Amino acid sequence: MLTCSKTYRDIPFAHRQHRHNGHCSLIHGHNWAITLTFACQKTDANGFVVDFGDLKYLKTWIAQNLDHACLFNESDPESEALLAQFGHLFKAYILPNTSCEGLAQHLHGVFNPMVRAQTEDRVWVTQVEIEEDSKNSATYLPD
Numbered sequence: 001m002l003t004c005s006k007t008y009r010d011i012p013f014a015h016r017q018h019r020h021n022g023h024c025s026l027i028h029g030h031n032w033a034i035t036l037t038f039a040c041q042k043t044d045a046n047g048f049v050v051d052f053g054d055l056k057y058l059k060t061w062i063a064q065n066l067d068h069a070c071l072f073n074e075s076d077p078e079s080e081a082l083l084a085q086f087g088h089l090f091k092a093y094i095l096p097n098t099s100c101e102g103l104a105q106h107l108h109g110v111f112n113p114m115v116r117a118q119t120e121d122r123v124w125v126t127q128v129e130i131e132e133d134s135k136n137s138a139t140y141l142p143d
């Protein structure tokens, strides 16, 4: 197996952890980084796992869904009322869990099928690393 990785850095978006006892329950932002590791058994004609020039669809998805967004846990009891009243102030993105770990797992579920479709199943996403700042990160590796 061969791998390569691509990092999308300095993506500003907000989140909150509504169950957290401390300040993580408040809506706050980070400049996130998303590192995708791609894997294949057989490279393309250029010897690449993926051609980094052919990944614009991933950058576009990030720009459309995460850039300047506010992420909410789908179980967040405040988000529905908040968005009903102030939805015009938010680019909301709702997922099972907005932690680094939850986002890594969620984005694997988003990006892996996209990459497989784009490469006719030659390439898959084998790892997603999420950094919320320069100190904290989490990685999802599917079983």
Ligand SMILES: [Zn+2]
Pocket: 015, 024, 028, 029, 030, 132
């Ligand atoms: Zn945070």
